[in-house]
Amino acid sequence: MRYLNLRELSYGLIGTAIMSVFVMLAALVEARGAETRNLVLQGGSSAITQTQILIHNALPISVRFKVRRDGSDNNFAERRVRFQLISPNGGIDSLVRSIGGTDETFELNLPAAGGSNGVRIWRAEMRNFEAASNEEVNEPVRGTVEFFTTGSENATISSPAKFGLVQSGTAVKTISMPFTGNLTVRANWDTDEISLENYQLKFELYKGNTKLAGDTGYSRDSLILGISDSQRMKIVYQVKASDFQIPGDWKIKVFGSSKGKVKNISLKMSIGDGLFE
DSSP, X not given: OOOOOHHHHHHHHHHHHHHHHHHHHHHHHHHHOOEEEEEEEOSSTTOEEEEEEEEETTOOEEEEEEEEESSOTTXXXXXXXXXXXXXXXXXXXXXXXXXXXXXXXXXXXXXXXXXXXSEEXXXXXXXXXXXXXXXXXXXXXXEEEEEEESSOOEEEEOOOOOEEEOTTOEEEEEEOOOSSEEEEEEXXXXXXXXXXXXXXXXXXXXXXXXXXXXXXXXXXXXXXXXXXXXXXXXXXXXXOHHHHTSSSOEEEEEEOBTTBOEEEEEEEEEEEEOOOO
């Protein structure tokens, strides 16, 4: 049997800790959401390429370029390229870099575009800055550009006043969605009867006439013996830029119980930013 010495054990523990941090960071990026595009700048002195994405006006944005130039560094010098992030209000962050045969990674950043509660087009661009007389101008630069939000935005969505429902009744409440991202909708309510029974309700999320998500379950905070958290009403939905382009208001539709009336329905809604198309 082989015994680990103290140094080996220390290295193992450090490696495990580092791996755990990477896993946590990867999970955070996935939860917040980002959009990645492939991008190729072809050869030629007038070469230009760009990609675009719909982003909500309230979100500050970063892009991360990861690129390399075709061809060996033994045969070609680095090709000069201008990289830009362009917001819909005309804001530009720009950088000129010489790109060789190994990966180059860097970021550009801009504040939120501002404007109405909606989405508009952002662009990322690569343009040749190499002299036409230089041989490396003919070597393509290729890689990826990743769009993501700068920092983090979390918001509690304002709820309508508490309301009730008659037996098998329905109600529709208009809400305001502040930006794209990971939305959670929960609710509390009371039985408006002389009864010890708790009633389940169904909730649905709409944009205009389009249903986006829904769930049926029990009140979030009511003390109900034998009811697990998974049986509580909870809508989890990734609000996308394309959802903002659907005509109409953001709405929550609530369906009453066939067993009796309910009262004091209180919506609890929150969202963390993320880029989802």
